[in-house]
Structure formats: C-alpha cells, structure tokens
Amino acid sequence: MEVEGLSALTNINYLDPNEAVFATTEGGLLSLQLGDKYYGKVDLYQAFPFSLEYQYISVRDEKGEEIGIIRDLTEFPPQSQKAIRTELSWRYYAPRITRVLDLKDEFGHLYWDVETDHGFRKFVTRAREEGINPIADWRLLIIDMTGNRYEIEDYRRLDAKSLRFLEPYI
Amino acid sequence: MDFYRDIPEYVQKAIETEGISQEQIRAIAHTDLDHQGNFRAAWHCVDDRSIYIFAQTKRSQGLRKVVPFVRRREKEQFFAGTDERNFTAQVELIEKYELESLNRVRCEYFVGSIAIITKIDDQERVICRASKGRGAELNAFCRVVNHLIEKSGHKPDEDKSRREERCPKCGRLYPDPSRPVCPNCIDKRTLFKRVLALTPKYKGPITAMVTIMIISSLMGLAPPFMSGRIIIDEVLTSGGKYEGMIGQAILITVAFSLVSLSLGILHGRINSAVTAEIIYDLKKMIFSAMQRLSLSFYNKRQTGSLMNRVNSDALDLQHFFHDGVPYFIVNSVQIIGVTCLLLFMNWRLTLLVFVPIPLILFITYKVLPHLWKLHSRRWRTNAALNSVVNDSLTGIRVVKAFGKEDQEVERFSSHNERVFNVQMSIGRLNSTVFPSMGFIMGLGQLIIWGVGGWDVISGRTTLGTLITFTGYLGMLYQPIQQMTNIVDWWSSCMNSAQRIFEIIDSTEHLPYPEKPVRMPQIKGEVIARDVEFSYEEGRPVLQEINFHVEPGEMIGFVGPSGAGKSTMINLIARLYDVDSGAITIDGVNIKDIAKDDLHRQVGMVLQETFLFRGSIMENIAYAKPDATSEEIIRATKIANAHDFIMKLPDGYETVIGRKGHDLSGGERQRLAIARAVLLDPRILILDEATANIDTETEQLIQEALEQLVEGRTTFVIAHRLSTLRKANRLFVFDEGRIVEVGTHDELMERKGVYEKLFTTQRKALEQTAVGG
Ligand SMILES: Nc1ncnc2c1ncn2[C@@H]1O[C@H](COP(=O)(O)OP(=O)(O)O)[C@@H](O)[C@H]1O
Ligand SMILES: [Mg+2]
Numbered sequence: 001m002e003v004e005g006l007s008a009l010t011n012i013n014y015l016d017p018n019e020a021v022f023a024t025t026e027g028g029l030l031s032l033q034l035g036d037k038y039y040g041k042v043d044l045y046q047a048f049p050f051s052l053e054y055q056y057i058s059v060r061d062e063k064g065e066e067i068g069i070i071r072d073l074t075e076f077p078p079q080s081q082k083a084i085r086t087e088l089s090w091r092y093y094a095p096r097i098t099r100v101l102d103l104k105d106e107f108g109h110l111y112w113d114v115e116t117d118h119g120f121r122k123f124v125t126r127a128r129e130e131g132i133n134p135i136a137d138w139r140l141l142i143i144d145m146t147g148n149r150y151e152i153e154d155y156r157r158l159d160a161k162s163l164r165f166l167e168p169y170i
Numbered sequence: 171m172d173f174y175r176d177i178p179e180y181v182q183k184a185i186e187t188e189g190i191s192q193e194q195i196r197a198i199a200h201t202d203l204d205h206q207g208n209f210r211a212a213w214h215c216v217d218d219r220s221i222y223i224f225a226q227t228k229r230s231q232g233l234r235k236v237v238p239f240v241r242r243r244e245k246e247q248f249f250a251g252t253d254e255r256n257f258t259a260q261v262e263l264i265e266k267y268e269l270e271s272l273n274r275v276r277c278e279y280f281v282g283s284i285a286i287i288t289k290i291d292d293q294e295r296v297i298c299r300a301s302k303g304r305g306a307e308l309n310a311f312c313r314v315v316n317h318l319i320e321k322s323g324h325k326p327d328e329d330k331s332r333r334e335e336r337c338p339k340c341g342r343l344y345p346d347p348s349r350p351v352c353p354n355c356i357d358k359r360t361l362f363k364r365v366l367a368l369t370p371k372y373k374g375p376i377t378a379m380v381t382i383m384i385i386s387s388l389m390g391l392a393p394p395f396m397s398g399r400i401i402i403d404e405v406l407t408s409g410g411k412y413e414g415m416i417g418q419a420i421l422i423t424v425a426f427s428l429v430s431l432s433l434g435i436l437h438g439r440i441n442s443a444v445t446a447e448i449i450y451d452l453k454k455m456i457f458s459a460m461q462r463l464s465l466s467f468y469n470k471r472q473t474g475s476l477m478n479r480v481n482s483d484a485l486d487l488q489h490f491f492h493d494g495v496p497y498f499i500v501n502s503v504q505i506i507g508v509t510c511l512l513l514f515m516n517w518r519l520t521l522l523v524f525v526p527i528p529l530i531l532f533i534t535y536k537v538l539p540h541l542w543k544l545h546s547r548r549w550r551t552n553a554a555l556n557s558v559v560n561d562s563l564t565g566i567r568v569v570k571a572f573g574k575e576d577q578e579v580e581r582f583s584s585h586n587e588r589v590f591n592v593q594m595s596i597g598r599l600n601s602t603v604f605p606s607m608g609f610i611m612g613l614g615q616l617i618i619w620g621v622g623g624w625d626v627i628s629g630r631t632t633l634g635t636l637i638t639f640t641g642y643l644g645m646l647y648q649p650i651q652q653m654t655n656i657v658d659w660w661s662s663c664m665n666s667a668q669r670i671f672e673i674i675d676s677t678e679h680l681p682y683p684e685k686p687v688r689m690p691q692i693k694g695e696v697i698a699r700d701v702e703f704s705y706e707e708g709r710p711v712l713q714e715i716n717f718h719v720e721p722g723e724m725i726g727f728v729g730p731s732g733a734g735k736s737t738m739i740n741l742i743a744r745l746y747d748v749d750s751g752a753i754t755i756d757g758v759n760i761k762d763i764a765k766d767d768l769h770r771q772v773g774m775v776l777q778e779t780f781l782f783r784g785s786i787m788e789n790i791a792y793a794k795p796d797a798t799s800e801e802i803i804r805a806t807k808i809a810n811a812h813d814f815i816m817k818l819p820d821g822y823e824t825v826i827g828r829k830g831h832d833l834s835g836g837e838r839q840r841l842a843i844a845r846a847v848l849l850d851p852r853i854l855i856l857d858e859a860t861a862n863i864d865t866e867t868e869q870l871i872q873e874a875l876e877q878l879v880e881g882r883t884t885f886v887i888a889h890r891l892s893t894l895r896k897a898n899r900l901f902v903f904d905e906g907r908i909v910e911v912g913t914h915d916e917l918m919e920r921k922g923v924y925e926k927l928f929t930t931q932r933k934a935l936e937q938t939a940v941g942g
Contacts, residue, residue, distance in 0.1 A: 026294030029207065029287070041294045049281075089207065090299065093282030106354065109345040119253035120207040124345045145346055146303030149282050168543055 011083040015059065015068040019025040022080040032059065033099070034067065042067065044087055053092075086115075094149035095121070097142070100162035110169075116150065124149065132169050140170070181213050184224050184261045190217055196318060199311035201300035203283065209253040213261065214298060215268075216315055223265040223298065226257035250504065269319050275312045277305065279709075284308060303335075313750075351672070353665055359666050363486065365452075375444050379437055383496055386433040387503040391511065392426045392441075394645070396639030399515070407634075432776065437496070445492040449484055452670065456480055459674045465745050466705070467679075483666035490663040501649035508646045519622055523643060526614040530647060533607055536652040543601050548592045555585040611647050615640060680747050686764035687835050692771045692852040693756050694721035694883035700751035703741060711737050711810050712906045713885060715751070724884040726894035728924065729903030735887045738903070739855045742885065743772050755853070773851030777858035779842040786815055787822040789841060793849045801848060808878060809844035811837070812869045836863040842873065847878060854884045861889055868893070891928050898923065 008065035021033040025040065032039040036151055047056035047069075054073035060066050073081055102113035110125045110132075121145040125131030133141045140152040152158070155166060174182055177198060185195070194217040198937040203208040204225065212225035273289035275297065284305055300308060325453045336343050337352030344350050396419065404410035405419050412419065460480075488798065503942035562569055562578040569578055622636040712734045719725055727735040740746050741753060744760050751936050753760050760768060763877040773793075781789050790805065791797045797805075814837055818824040826833060833841070843859060856875070860868045870888075876896060899916060902910035902924045910922050917924035 019407075024586065025295075027290070029294050029296060080433065090285070091281055093203075093280065093301075095207075095209075109353070111342060116209075118207050120252060120255045121209050122343060124196050124343045126345075144303075145854040146301070148301045148303065 013066070013068040014071045017075040017080070019075075020059075020068070020078070020080070022083040024083040024086055027068050030083055032067065035161065039067065044084065044091055045086070046092065049092060050139075050141070051058075053088070054085075057088070077152070092149075093149045094141070095119075095151045099159065100165045103165035109145075112144075114150070121150075123150075177213065178259070180259055181224060181261050181485065181682065183740050184263065185213075185215055185222070188222060188263060190215065197311050197314035197850065199304075201298045201304055201308070203299040203301060205296075205298070205299065208256075210257055211629075212298065214311065216311070216318065218318060219269055221267040221269065221272075221297070221315065221683055222263060224261040225264045227260045227262050227745070229256055229258050247382055263511075269315070272315075272319055273318065275315050277308050279305065279471075286312060294498070348465050351668065353668075353862050356664065356668050361671070362662050364671065365448075365667050372444050372447065375440050378497075379440050379444065380498050380499060382433050382437045382440075383499045384503055386430050386437065387500045388507060389426055389430045389433070389502075390504070391507045391645075392421060394638050394641030395511065396423045398634040398636070398641055399632075400634070402636030402884075403632045406414045407632075441492060441496065447486055448491060449488045451556050452487065453484055455674055456484070456670060462679045463673075464747075465740075473501070480670065485653070486663055486666040487670070490659065494656065494659050494663065497652070501653055501656070504645055504649045505653070509643045512639065513643060514633055515638065516622075516625075518724060519618060519631070519639055522617050522621055523614060523639070523646065525617060526610045527647070529610050529648060530607070530651055531654065533603065533610070534651050536655075537599075537603050541596070541603065544592060544596045544599065548596060550841040551585070551589045551592050555582075555589050558582055558585050598731045607651075611643070614643055618643065680744065681761070683762045683764070687758050687762045688764050689756065689758065689767045689771075692767070694852045695719065695754075695756050696853065696883060697742075697754045697757075698738075698751070699754070701741065701748050701753060702750045703746065703748050705736060705737075705746075710906060712858070714742070715908055717901060717908065717911070719883060719885075720879055721883055723898045724886065724896060726897035726900040726902055727885060727887045727903060728894065728927065730927070733903035734906045736857055737904050739774070739885055739887065741858055742853070743774055743855060744768060770849070772855065773846040773853070774855045774857065775839075775842050775846045775859040777861050779838040781826050781838060781841065783825075784820075785820075785823045785825050786841065789826065790848055792845060797848055802844075805848035806844045808847045809840045810867065811840035811844050814840075830913070836867055839863055840867075843875075852882050854879060854882055856884070856886045856888075858887055858889055860893060891931055902927075 001097070015034070019035060019076045022042075023033075025031045029041045030044065032042045036124050042063055043060045043062075043064075045058040045060065046053060047058065056150060057070040057073065058066055059068055059070060070076070073084060076084070094127050095118040097114045097116050099115040100112070101120075102111070103112040105127055112125065113120070114120070123145060125142060125144045131142060131144070133143065135141045138154045138156050140155060142150040142152065144150070152166075155170060157161065158166070174192060177200075196216050198216075199214045201212050201214065210226050210228075212223055215222045234576045264910065267288075267290075275286055275288040278285050278287055279302075282302070284300045284302060286299075286308055288295055288297055306769070327760055338353050340352060342352055344352055344355055367446070401416070401419050404412045405414065405416055407413070416887055468555065509520070558581055562582070569575060584776060618636070618639050622631065622639060625631040626633050626636055678761065696717075698715050698717050698718040701712055702710060702711040704710045715738065719838060727738065730734055737746075739750055742760075744753075747761065755763065757770075770793075781790065787799075792800055794801075799822075803812060806815060814824055815824070839859060839861075840863075846854065860871055863871060873895065881895075886894060886897065895901060895914065897914075898913060899913060901908050901924070904918065904923055910917055910920060910924055911919070
C-alpha cells in the first residue's frame with residue numbers, strides 16, 4: 001500500500017507482482033489478470049530496450065492505454081516472468097548471431113550469412129553505420145534492409161573466424 | 171491471377187495433394203518464422219473456405235554445411251532467408267483454419283516482427299508470425315481473407331506485393347527488397363550502351379576523341395624507343411645507321427613531343443565539352459522524371475538525400491566519362507603497345523618482364539582494398555570528431571550552464587583517440603605497401619639489367635635495346651596496377667547509372683488513365699465510397715470513408731490533429747491514390763479524369779505556403795501563366811493582398827526572398843489564396859488556410875472567401891471552429907473515420923465529439939481573453 005501511495009504521487013503506476021498475473025494464452029498472446037479485471041491481450045513496450053531490457057516495461061491494453069509499468073521483471077513469479085519474456089521475444093524479436101559464416105562488402109551493402117540461436121539466415125544490410133549499430137561496449141545491433149534486427153551480444157566471444165569477418169566494421 | 175508465379179514446385183504439389191486446384195486459390199502469402207521463432211518458411215494459402223498453412227519439413231539432422239551442389243540444385247527451391255540447413259525443400263500441411271470460424275484477420279507490426287492475428291471464439295489468436303520484410307505481402311493477404319470472410323465490400327486489387335527476393339542469376343539477396351535489382355548482375359554493358367545512347371548527337375566528337383587518344387598514346391611509346399634503340403644503337407654507335415645525326419634525332423623527338431602535346435590539348439577540350447553536355451542532358455532527364463513521380467515516392471525517401479544521391483551519381487558518371495574512359499583507353503593502348511614492342515625487340519627478355527606482375531596484382535587486389543577501407547574509416551572518424559567539436563561549441567551555453575566542460579573534453583578525447591588509431595594504421599600500412607611495391611618494380615628492373623646486361627656483354631642484344639626495355643618497364647607496370655582500379659570504378663559507375671535510370675524509368679507515378687475522361691466543366695459533385703488509405707503499409711490513416719457532397723456545397727472538416735483531414739483532401743485532389751474504394755467527381759472516378767482537367771479545376775490553399783523564387787506576380791500566376799494583369803489584381807483584391815503588395819517598393823514585381831522583402835506568414839498565405847482564386851477552380855480546398863493570419867485579417871479574408879465559395883464546391887479545414895459557421899455541413903474526423911456529420915447546430919445537439927471540441931475551444935479562448 002505504501003508503494004501504491006508513492007506511485008500515485010509520482011504518477012508512475014507500477015504493477016504489483018503479486019496482484020498482476022500474466023500468462024501466455026492458447027492463441028499465443030499475453031493476457032493479464034489484474035485483481036478482478038481480465039485483459040485477453042496486452043501489449044508490452046520497453047522503456048530502455050538496450051540497457052534495461054527487463055525493467056520499466058509498459059503494459060498497455062488494446063487501445064494503447066497504459067495499464068501499468070513492470071518495474072523489474074525479476075520481482076514477478078516464474079510463470080508470469082516466462083509469459084512476459086515470451087511476449088517480449090516476439091515484440092523485440094532479434095535473433096542472436098552466434099557465428100558469422102560469411103560477410104561480404106559489395107556494392108555498398110553487406111551480405112551476411114550467419115548462424116543464430118534461431119537457425120541459419122542470410123540477409124543484407126547497408127554498409128557502415130546504418131547497418132551495424134553499437135549499443136553498448138561490445139554489443140552490436142544489426143538492422144537489415146527490411147528492418148529485421150539481429151544482435152551480437154558480445155563480439156569478443158565470437159570465434160576467431162567470425163571476428164575476422166566483423167573486424168573491419170567495428 | 172497467377173498465384174504460382176514464384177512458388178516452388180514442391181509447394182505447388184503439396185497444395186494440389188490437399189485437393190486444392192489453382193483456380194480455387196484466392197491468395198497465397200509466405201512467412202518465415204514458426205511459432206518458436208525459428209526461421210522456417212511457410213506458405214499460407216486461402217480458398218473460399220479455409221486457410222491452409224504449409225510449412226517446411228525439418229531435417230532429421232541439421233546439415234553441418236550446405237554442400238555446393240545441393241546448394242545449386244536447391245537454390246531455386248529455397249525461399250530467400252530460410253534456413254536450408256535445418257529444413258528441407260519439402261512442405262507439410264501443419265494447420266488449417268475454417269474461414270467461418272474466423273473474425274477479421276489483421277496484421278500487427280512489432281519492433282522486431284509481424285503477426286497475423288484473428289479472433290476465434292472470442293479469443294485472440296496468432297495465426298502466423300513473420301519477419302519485418304513480409305509486411306506488404308501479409309497485408310495484401312489479410313485484405314483478401316477479410317473480403318472472403320465478410321463477403322462484402324470491394325474486391326481487393328490484385329496483390330502485386332509479392333516479389334522475388336533473390337537474384338535468379340547469382341542467388342544473392344536483393345539489397346533493397348522493394349527494388350529487384352542485383353548490383354552484381356545488372357547488365358553493365360547494356361547500361362553502358364544506354365548511357366552512350368543518350369548521346370547520339372555526340373557521335374562525331376566522341377569518335378574523334380577516341381582516335382586522338384589512341385594516336386597520342388601510341389606516340390607516347392616513341393621516346394624510350396628513340397632514346398634507346400635509335401640514339402644509343404644507331405646514332406651514338408659507330409657503324410650505326412644514323413651515326414652522328416644527333417641533331418636530327420633530337421629534333422624528331424621534340425617533334426613527337428609537340429604533336430603529342432597538341433593532341434593532348436585538343437583531346438582535353440573536346441572531352442570537357444562533350445562530358446559537360448552529356449551530364450547536362452542526363453540531369454535534365456532525371457529532373458523531368460522526378461517531376462513525374464508521385465508524392466509517395468518522395469514520402470518514402472528523404473528529399474534531401476535523394477537530391478544528394480542523384481547529384482553524386484551524376485558526378486560519378488561525369489568523372490567516369492571525363493577521366494575513367496580516357497584512362498582506360500590510354501592504359502590499354504600502352505599495355506598492348508608496350509608488350510608488342512618488347513616482344514618484337516626481344517621475346518626472351520619480355521617474358522622476364524612479366525615475372526613480377528603476379529606479385530603486383532596480388533598486392534593491388536589484396537592489400538590496397540584494405541587501405542581504401544582504412545581511408546574511409548579515417549574519413550568517418552574525422553567526421554565524428556568534427557561533429558563532437560561542433561556540437562559542444564554550438565551548445566557551449568548548455569555545457570557551461572551545467573558545468574560539464576570536463577565531460578566534453580573526455581568525449582572529445584575518446585573520438586580523438588579513434589582518429590589517432592586509424593591514422594596510425596594507415597601510416598603503418600602506407601609505409602609497408604608502397605615501398606614494397608617500389609621494390610617489386612625495382613626487382614623487375616634488376617632482372618632486366620642482370621639478364622639483359624649478360625646478353626649485351628655476350629653480344630646477343632644491343633645496349634640500346636636494354637635501355638629501351640628499362641624505359642618501357644614503368645610504362646607497363648604502372649598501367650597494369652591502375653587497371654585493377656578501373657574495374658571497381660566501372661562497377662561503381664554502372665551502379666550510379668543504374669540508380670539514375672531507375673529514377674528515369676520509375677513507374678512510381680500515379681497510373682495514367684487508359685482512356686482519360688475529358689471534363690472541361692466540372693459541376694462539383696464529390697462522392698467517396700468505402701475509401702481506405704495508408705501512407706505506410708500497415709498503418710491505415712483513413713478507413714471506411716463514405717460521403718456524398720452536392721455541387722456548390724461548403725463542407726467543413728473538423729477533428730483533432732492527426733485525424734486524417736489533410737489526407738482526405740490530398741485524396742480528393744489526387745495527390746495520392748486510394749488503397750481501396752473510390753472517389754468520384756460528377757460520377758467519374760478521379761483516376762479516370764484527364765490530369766489537366768482535374769488539376770485546373772481543383773484548387774488548394776494549404777497551411778504551409780510555398781513560394782518559388784521569383785516575383786509576386788509570377789508566384790500568383792503560377793497555376794495560370796497566361797493570366798492578365800487585371801485578373802491578377804482582381805484575385806489579390808479578393809484575397810485581401812492587394813493593399814500590402816502595393817506598399818512594396820516594386821509592387822507586383824517585387825522579388826520574394828530578396829533581402830528585405832521577406833513576407834510574413836499571413837502575407838504569404840494571402841498570396842496563396844490569390845493563387846487559388848486566380849485559378850477559379852470548381853472545387854476549392856482550404857486546408858487551415860487562415861491559420862497563420864491574425865483575427866482581424868482573417869475577418870477580411872473570411873468575407874472574401876464567402877464570396878469566393880459561392881457557387882463552387884468547397885472543402886474547408888479550419889482549426890478555429892468559428893471559421894466554419896457558414897459551412898453547409900461539417901464532417902467530424904476521428905482516428906481516420908468520419909464519426910459525425912451535420913450542421914453546427916445539429917452536432918451541438920448530439921453532444922458528441924464535435925460538441926466536446928467546440929466547448930473546449932471556446933473555454934480556451936475565453937480563458938486567454940480573460941488572461942490576456
Ligand atoms: N506523408 C506522410 N507520411 C506518413 N504518414 C503521414 C504523412 N502525412 C500524414 N501522415 C500521418 O497520417 C495521419 C493523418 O494526418 P493528417 O491527415 O495530416 O491529419 P490532420 O490533417 O487531420 O491533422 C497522422 O497520423 C500522420 O502522422
Ligand atoms: Mg492537417
């Protein structure tokens with residue numbers, strides 16, 4: 001109750017981990033039971049998608065109205081956590097690149113052939129800044145021509161061959 | 171409709187095995203993610219009853235490597251971007267949805283993926299997921315499915331969104347999926363011919379130029395021959411053919427140089443003139459093509475960067491013609507000429523000359539690209555450094571205000587360090603590569619001196635030949651090294667040419683009517699039927715718009731900003747085409763009305779007034795260049811602009827934008843109104859036309875407009891609702907739909923959206939009135 005009073009003051013409505021119960025529906029979407037109110041489909045928005053993936057997540061209903069904010073995902077019970085993570089992994093879908101099999105710089109574009117945690121994939125990005133975005137010290141966000149995202153969590157941990165491909169661009 | 175045009179055969183078979191014949195198919199879409207988020211291709215096929223989902227079969231064991239021959243064989247079979255190591259070129263039916271059980275389907279766009287969602291038994295359900303590139307196709311698919319589910323409305327237009335994603339020739343992905351062009355396989359020769367074809371009128375000068383170049387580079391071959399074979403062997407050697415004729419030999423050499431020089435000058439002159447003209451023509455073509463393109467073409471691109479790109483592409487081509495082509499001709503003549511001469515003089519030595527060439531090629535191919543990359547990196551780090559400096563100097567007040575000087579110095583240092591590091595690498599590489607290159611060429615020199623010297627001593631060859639040989643070495647190695655550059659240069663130029671032709675050839679203009687309907691005198695009845703429109707795929711801006719406006723009616727569009735009012739008038743003026751539904755004027759679809767007739771009779775005054783460089787008169791007469799002075803004055807009087815124009819020193823001939831004659835927002839607006847008045851359109855559109863004008867002037871314009879709207883159909887968007895008192899009807903827009911229609915009084919009585927808007931506005935006005 002104390003927390004609630006505080007949040008009313010600062011106008012940030014944090015969801016109570018014990019009161020808000022998230023679940024993945026049969027249809028593959030995220031539902032929320034908040035007290036006696038049930039939302040069949042809620043949307044999630046990360047406030048700091050690069051640095052605090054699992055904190056400050058805005059939960060919104062179908063009209064886009066904010067229901068509340070998840071301050072820290074780890075405060076939630078495991079079932080809720082799992083459902084939220086699943087939903088986030090769709091909304092912010094970005095396979096992690098584990099191996100770079102080929103990377104060619106041709107005609108002003110980079111042609112990638114990679115292995116990710118979701119399988120093998122080939123794609124094309126713009127050369128230079130627009131394609132490869134450093135988002136933290138060793139972390140890269142790669143955005144292809146159609147807007148798909150791929151992530152390299154820590155390029156130092158890639159194998160030598162992959163690194164050799166990446167080297168000229170970082 | 172040919173649904174199978176780019177569907178692999180194995181999928182076609184699977185569909186037929188399900189007992190669905192091609193005629194029954196209403197749409198097919200393919201997706202690339204399964205419900206676990208793995209890259210797995212699936213085809214969604216809809217007939218009149220159900221949606222069938224066929225997904226790739228998983229390999230029992232993932233391949234470690236795709237064997238080249240499998241790759242080649244299956245290349246066409248695989249859908250670009252799928253995981254061919256974990257999945258086979260086979261599909262199985264994994265899901266089936268009866269259309270009867272579905273509600274509308276819709277596409278939802280997330281940051282990283284797309285989903286098609288529907289409602290089954292009141293439960294939202296994801297039908298499939300896909301990566302971001304598939305949006306256009308999935309949206310089109312959803313439209314068809316919804317049409318089948320609802321069994322009403324207009325049949326969606328043919329789906330043209332599905333395209334090849336991969337170059338059928340080399341298998342590379344197309345860099346830009348909306349542009350099926352493979353930079354590797356564009357036919358460079360045809361392109362080059364096309365560039366040349368721009369210039370039939372320059373055939374003469376170009377032929378002359380090439381001839382001159384060949385002659386002058388052949389003449390360039392003479393000096394080493396003269397100094398070696400002729401002067402040493404024949405002039406200075408006793409018993410030589412021209413013994414002692416040193417003066418003549420020098421004279422001939424000088425003559426050669428003079429001729430070569432004059433040819434060079436001549437070539438330079440023709441070259442500059444011809445290149446300049448070719449580029450002039452090319453730019454003109456691009457510009458007129460760009461004028462034809464539709465607004466959506468420009469929406470998708472940043473106008474500034476488009477202009478830059480076109481300019482730099484044209485510049486690229488110019489360089490290529492001006493420097494690249496001559497360079498190529500001169501170098502090839504030199505290489506061929508020198509080789510022939512050397513072979514003719516002494517084939518044994520010639521073979522030795524070629525020994526270091528592989529090494530030279532190796533260095534130019536392997537090491538130099540690295541150097542170019544470093545150079546471009548240096549350029550980028552420098553640019554970043556400059557922008558840091560720029561930033562903190564322009565923001566110096568903020569820096570000081572927050573006392574963050576140290577932080578700025580740190581930021582600068584880290585960028586500075588990067589520049590330093592790149593500079594170091596370049597230095598290191600430079601000081602390795604070029605001396606090595608010099609050494610290798612020197613090596614060639616040494617081999618010749620060694621072997622040739624031996625030959626001279628043993629009398630097998632003459633000293634003159636040896637001198638000539640060493641003289642030619644540089645003339646061979648240098649061009650060979652340079653020719654490796656020219657390949658890259660050629661590629662990038664043809665890429666530029668390709669982009670330019672793409673604009674010239676672009677069909678991204680609104681389709682021209684096949685049989686334009688001439689409408690010299692529009693009455694002004696405007697009907698919208700089930701209009702839907704979006705600027706970007708997946709974000710509908712207007713939905714289910716229906717209205718019927720009688721000739722001469724004045725209609726006000728009201729609603730919160732972003733509701734779609736301006737978009738609606740853009741559609742009425744056909745700046746964009748509707749996605750579905752139709753807009754008709756006097757019963758004729760505006761897509762079929764002849765362009766001139768439409769634009770001559772639909773006049774727009776927008777909130778932002780764009781005035782071109784030029785006089786006030788020219789600006790007003792922009793849409794009707796043949797207007798008489800009297801017509802212009804009458805129009806400005808209606809727009810209440812006459813008085814202020816008369817007070818300017820140059821009257822109607824005042825040039826806008828010239829120092830001291832910049833106009834205020836309100837004045838510009840009135841010029842824009844005058845522009846529209848002069849056009850005397852049958853349908854007049856005013857989009858917040860009086861927003862920048864003070865209340866007093868607005869009153870005046872208001873009266874003028876009231877006369878003006880008499881007898882013509884008018885659409886007025888106004889932020890100040892009081893402006894719309896005279897409107898026959900108000901259409902209230904909200905979130906892309908018309909939610910209320912009626913007169914001011916009717917709408918106030920309804921106590922809906924309009925009433926709310928109106929009362930808030932009045933309250934705000936009263937408050938500012940009291941407060942002010
Ligand atoms: N050129 C454009 N490209 C993409 N979206 C646009 C463009 N113009 C307007 N929009 C979007 O369309 C919606 C409706 O805009 P608009 O018709 O200008 O609204 P209004 O005139 O009612 O204020 C807004 O959400 C706006 O962001
Ligand atoms: Mg607007």
